[in-house]
Amino acid sequence: DDAIVSRFQEYLRINTVQPNPEYYKAVDFIISQAKPLSLESQTIEFVKGKPLLLLKWVGSDPTLPAFLLNSHTDVVPFEDSKWTHHPLQAHMDHHGDIYARGSQDMKCVGMQYLEAIRKLQASGFKPLRSVYLSFVPDEEIGGHDGAEKFAESQLFKSLNIAIVLDEGLPSPTESYRVFYGERSPWWLVIKAKGPPGHGAKLYDNSAMENLLKSIESIRRFRASQFDLLKAGGIAEGDVVSVNMAFLKAGTPSPTGFVMNLQPSEAEAGFDIRVPPSVDAEALERRLVEEWAPAARNMSFELGQFKQKLTGKQFLTAADDSNPWWGLLENAVKEAGGRTSKPEIFPASTDARYFRKAGVPAFGFSPISNTPSLLHDHNEYLGKAEYLKGIEVYVSIIKAYASYESKSGSRDEL
Ligand SMILES: CSCC[C@H](NC=O)C(=O)O
Numbered sequence: 001d002d003a004i005v006s007r008f009q010e011y012l013r014i015n016t017v018q019p020n021p022e023y024y025k026a027v028d029f030i031i032s033q034a035k036p037l038s039l040e041s042q043t044i045e046f047v048k049g050k051p052l053l054l055l056k057w058v059g060s061d062p063t064l065p066a067f068l069l070n071s072h073t074d075v076v077p078f079e080d081s082k083w084t085h086h087p088l089q090a091h092m093d094h095h096g097d098i099y100a101r102g103s104q105d106m107k108c109v110g111m112q113y114l115e116a117i118r119k120l121q122a123s124g125f126k127p128l129r130s131v132y133l134s135f136v137p138d139e140e141i142g143g144h145d146g147a148e149k150f151a152e153s154q155l156f157k158s159l160n161i162a163i164v165l166d167e168g169l170p171s172p173t174e175s176y177r178v179f180y181g182e183r184s185p186w187w188l189v190i191k192a193k194g195p196p197g198h199g200a201k202l203y204d205n206s207a208m209e210n211l212l213k214s215i216e217s218i219r220r221f222r223a224s225q226f227d228l229l230k231a232g233g234i235a236e237g238d239v240v241s242v243n244m245a246f247l248k249a250g251t252p253s254p255t256g257f258v259m260n261l262q263p264s265e266a267e268a269g270f271d272i273r274v275p276p277s278v279d280a281e282a283l284e285r286r287l288v289e290e291w292a293p294a295a296r297n298m299s300f301e302l303g304q305f306k307q308k309l310t311g312k313q314f315l316t317a318a319d320d321s322n323p324w325w326g327l328l329e330n331a332v333k334e335a336g337g338r339t340s341k342p343e344i345f346p347a348s349t350d351a352r353y354f355r356k357a358g359v360p361a362f363g364f365s366p367i368s369n370t371p372s373l374l375h376d377h378n379e380y381l382g383k384a385e386y387l388k389g390i391e392v393y394v395s396i397i398k399a400y401a402s403y404e405s406k407s408g409s410r411d412e413l
Pocket residue numbers: 139140141142143185305347348349
């Protein structure tokens with residue numbers, strides 16, 4: 001167990017922090033881990049400097065579709081002064097909790113896949129279906145140069161993947177969370193214009209006033225969604241979230257901002273997440289008519305992330321119609337765990353690109369009894385929870401790799 005934990009710590013210590021991840025170090029490390037497992041390996045650079053590592057454990061029946069275990073190698077930045085232990089040290093405290101950026105999101109999962117394969121090989125297990133592992137770059141900045149290009153590639157088609165597993169979220173309770181779809185990210189910037197004027201003058205239609213009216217309207221909508229959530233009976237992934245990311249206005253001067261000049265432009269940015277069940281057209285109308293009405297001198301931009309992932313095609317069936325669902329549920333049970341009711345992932349993961357390519361995907365991180373600290377200070381994972389997660393993957397990989405039915409090929413799902 002000590003060696004297993006040390007290997008995890010070693011991966012955590014590689015600086016793959018956005019925006020300057022040391023991707024080659026991460027890839028070299030994973031390759032060194034894959035060597036003793038005799039996995040086939042190839043590194044693909046859809047974009048130079050952003051390697052994607054693809055590993056294969058060859059199954060004995062090449063006529064059966066394979067499955068893919070995906071993880072991203074990058075992590076989000078941190079404010080190290082706010083952490084109890086430095087986030088790149090991977091320090092393990094006396095409770096056995098390992099503190100590091102990526103300990104939950106999601107270097108744990110990437111390493112657990114490999115450790116599970118190591119254990120399966122040691123037990124003499126031979127896969128029927130081929131198992132692919134992808135270690136992809138850039139998830140945290142949208143995945144465009146990583147999973148998106150991979151999922152759209154001819155190479156990916158040629159792998160004949162029937163099901164993908166990707167990251168989920170830690171569960172504060174005993175049962176693991178599983179995700180069968182995601183909300184779509186809409187990154188919205190609204191801009192207001194208006195006549196400038198003396199700071200002492202009261203007049204209509206200033207940029208600030210126009211922007212504030214929109215902000216008030218957006219905040220009312222946010223409150224209505226939040227109220228639904230607070231009232232209970234609806235999950236986080238089934239309401240629209242709206243959060244202001246920035247406010248930009250004012251006339252700068254060497255000593256701060258000019259106080260007695262009403263600016264002629266003002267803007268605000270929002271991170272909005274739209275559940276697949278929500279009518280995106282209606283929301284867009286609300287945006288055009290209430291949040292950024294041209295009549296109030298407003299305009300808007302839906303940046304690079306206005307991904308319409310609404311509708312059924314972006315949901316993976318989590319019921320009897322999908323054999324991979326039952327296999328997963330059962331495999332977790334056999335490892336002594338339990339899955340809770342499948343959910344919509346509140347944020348975004350690379351799974352959306354695989355689903356878009358027509359391949360079902362589940363979001364799953366085998367982390368129970370742990371607060372979700374993704375992107376937060378003091379992200380940690382307990383050693384025992386990490387080791388238990390490996391056993392969960394042993395069980396899942398065994399079940400998936402042994403599944404004999406020809407069904408489950410992507411054309412049928
Ligand atoms: C929308 S692309 C950015 C992806 C990022 N993924 C995890 O946090 C997220 O903000 O959801």
